Amino acid sequence: xxxxxxxxxxxxxxxxxxxxxxxxxxxxxxxxxWYRQTLGQGPEFLxxxxxxxxxxxxxxxxxxxxxERPKGSxxxxxxxxxxxxxxxxxxxxxxxxxxxxxxxxxxPGTRLTVL
Amino acid sequence: AQSVTQLDSQVPVFEEAPVELRCNYSSSVSVYLFxxxxxxxxxxxxxxxxxxxxxxxxxxxxxxxxxxxxxxxxHLRKPSVHISDTAxxxxxxxxxxxxKLIFGxxxxxxxxx
Numbered sequence: 001x002x003x004x005x006x007x008x009x010x011x012x013x014x015x016x017x018x019x020x021x022x023x024x025x026x027x028x029x030x031x032x033x034w035y036r037q038t039l040g041q042g043p044e045f046l047x048x049x050x051x052x053x054x055x056x057x058x059x060x061x062x063x064x065x066x067x068e069r070p071k072g073s074x075x076x077x078x079x080x081x082x083x084x085x086x087x088x089x090x091x092x093x094x095x096x097x098x099x100x101x102x103x104x105x106x107x108p109g110t111r112l113t114v115l
Numbered sequence: 116a117q118s119v120t121q122l123d124s125q126v127p128v129f130e131e132a133p134v135e136l137r138c139n140y141s142s143s144v145s146v147y148l149f150x151x152x153x154x155x156x157x158x159x160x161x162x163x164x165x166x167x168x169x170x171x172x173x174x175x176x177x178x179x180x181x182x183x184x185x186x187x188x189x190h191l192r193k194p195s196v197h198i199s200d201t202a203x204x205x206x207x208x209x210x211x212x213x214x215k216l217i218f219g220x221x222x223x224x225x226x227x228x
Contacts, residue, residue, distance in 0.1 A: 040220070043216070105161070
């Protein structure tokens, strides 16, 4: 399978714990995005990388959130001291910056439940 | 700032009937437009996109959309729906050179036999 993969698919944690999610993009894609989707809403942009550089962060991304993309390959999203409001689906997408492409391919998401 | 409005949160329709899912956007600069579909427990899948050129865009699964700049709309249509089209549909915009997608709140299409 050559699509975007995300692990784990589901995560249940207690309030105050730290969690880390992983995203593996399509191999030739140099751009990687993180979005958050809550129930009944569309995905909301969190941050994105071009290769290993983090180019933009949303104001939604509080200081408890950190994302990395070492070596410009896979990415991790860590949430420290989780809160119940962090419960959501976390989506990863990747794209390749070419003329007339600009299509983001999404992974299946990681569903986080904070008890 | 850009925004996307999907006017209908739910659209019920019988199988083989036509359907239109409405999308309006707001932007002071040129944007790219997208429709994504999300089946239960799955990620988002691109249906179609408008980057430039012909305002009528054809996508997968028999869907099409028309970009109307004067009305700032990008409505999605299908002449005859199937039960398998039951899903959540999201309209999105991105500003040229940013690639960040801004999504609407989604429209749940439910097709009944």
